[in-house]
Amino acid sequence: MRTTTYLSQTNLRGLAEDLLTAGTRVVAPAKIGRAPYQQVDYQRIAKVEELAMDGALPSRPLKQFFMPPTEILLRWKQKKSDVEIEEISTQFPATVILGARPCDAAAPGIVDCVMNWDYRDELYFGRRDATTIIGLACGGFDKSCFCTAVGLGPDATAGSDLFLTPVDGGYHVDVLTEKGESLVQAHAARFSDSTGMDAAKRFHADARKKVESNLNPVPPAVRQWLESNFEHTLWESIALRCHGCGACASVCPTCHCFDIVDEARGVDRGERRRNWDTCQTSRFTVHGSGHNPRANQNTRFRQRVTHKFAIYPKKFEKILCSGCGRCARACPGGMDLPELLAEIERLATSAEAPQLRGERS
Numbered sequence: 001m002r003t004t005t006y007l008s009q010t011n012l013r014g015l016a017e018d019l020l021t022a023g024t025r026v027v028a029p030a031k032i033g034r035a036p037y038q039q040v041d042y043q044r045i046a047k048v049e050e051l052a053m054d055g056a057l058p059s060r061p062l063k064q065f066f067m068p069p070t071e072i073l074l075r076w077k078q079k080k081s082d083v084e085i086e087e088i089s090t091q092f093p094a095t096v097i098l099g100a101r102p103c104d105a106a107a108p109g110i111v112d113c114v115m116n117w118d119y120r121d122e123l124y125f126g127r128r129d130a131t132t133i134i135g136l137a138c139g140g141f142d143k144s145c146f147c148t149a150v151g152l153g154p155d156a157t158a159g160s161d162l163f164l165t166p167v168d169g170g171y172h173v174d175v176l177t178e179k180g181e182s183l184v185q186a187h188a189a190r191f192s193d194s195t196g197m198d199a200a201k202r203f204h205a206d207a208r209k210k211v212e213s214n215l216n217p218v219p220p221a222v223r224q225w226l227e228s229n230f231e232h233t234l235w236e237s238i239a240l241r242c243h244g245c246g247a248c249a250s251v252c253p254t255c256h257c258f259d260i261v262d263e264a265r266g267v268d269r270g271e272r273r274r275n276w277d278t279c280q281t282s283r284f285t286v287h288g289s290g291h292n293p294r295a296n297q298n299t300r301f302r303q304r305v306t307h308k309f310a311i312y313p314k315k316f317e318k319i320l321c322s323g324c325g326r327c328a329r330a331c332p333g334g335m336d337l338p339e340l341l342a343e344i345e346r347l348a349t350s351a352e353a354p355q356l357r358g359e360r361s
């Protein structure tokens with residue numbers, strides 16, 4: 001299915017108003033904080049005036065709306081030696097994400113592979129199923145963006161049910177899925193005859209040109225290099241800048257690691273919670289014995305990059321990165337993933353002999 005239509009600026013606001021009035025949860029880029037420290041973030045909005053569709057790339061991605069930073073998996077009550085389990089509902093209210101940037105709209109589709117791998121995560125997919133994503137073409141945000149290098153782009157429609165491209169007075173709209181079609185039909189008066197196709201194509205071409213100048217497409221040689229240079233000295237030198245704070249994983253739309261803990265709520269009851277976690281912190285892989293197979297930051301940082309660009313692609317044929325650049329913007333150590341990928345590409349294609357560490361740490 002691929003048809004097109006048009007949504008004026010006025011009708012975009014009208015559509016948001018209709019959804020809010022009908023009780024639909026609407027998540028959209030919105031300004032947070034007080035001037036002059038305001039930034040744009042995806043927020044559940046309560047009124048149309050909060051929409052910030054022309055602003056910057058939201059500072060955090062959408063993953064919190066599919067896997068919250070902390071959530072209850074089950075509750076238990078103990079009566080003598082019996083334990084009663086209370087299941088958590090996997091039904092979620094209808095949600096429309098309005099104005100998802102292409103790198104954010106595409107990310108859940110990448111993470112779906114692991115969430116439906118050896119076990120189907122019903123909480124995650126309950127939210128995915130209840131959500132309609134209206135993507136918004138990006139004009140190319142800054143020098144850290146490299147979506148085109150990982151097979152996406154500022155015009156990529158992956159993950160979107162509808163896709164908006166700014167044109168004169170409104171948006172050219174691609175209708176991409178049945179969910180998108182249903183939304184258009186349910187609000188038919190807001191949409192009008194398709195127009196602005198040529199302007200949309202020009203917008204896409206300009207944005208692509210801008211982002212493509214940041215980094216070349218990541219070649220297969222990078223994956224091969226990662227698979228065969230586990231002990232390269234690059235990891236030692238690069239990890240000197242990494243504090244292990246986990247900011248990169250926290251703002252990453254595709255990092256999805258979590259920890260599961262049981263928390264008591266009194267003497268005979270409690271809840272099992274899932275909390276975000278990250279391979280960048282020192283305790284992530286500590287065994288019960290105290291042994292840590294990733295005992296230093298070299299090995300932890302290597303894990304993050306290798307998982308994204310070699311292990312996950314090997315398993316699911318998808319790079320675990322949408323090229324949003326947030327990790328580079330957030331890192332207090334100035335760790336720049338596009339720069340690192342360019343360096344790995346240089347090493348992979350140069351005739352330099354590999355420099356290996358003498359021993360495994």
Ligand code: SF4
Binds near residue numbers: 242280327332
């Ligand atoms: S944000 Fe930077 S310093 Fe913090 S864990 Fe990630 S790479 Fe390391």
Ligand code: SF4
Binds near residue numbers: 326
């Ligand atoms: S690894 Fe960095 S650039 Fe890639 S999706 Fe995560 S935050 Fe964005």
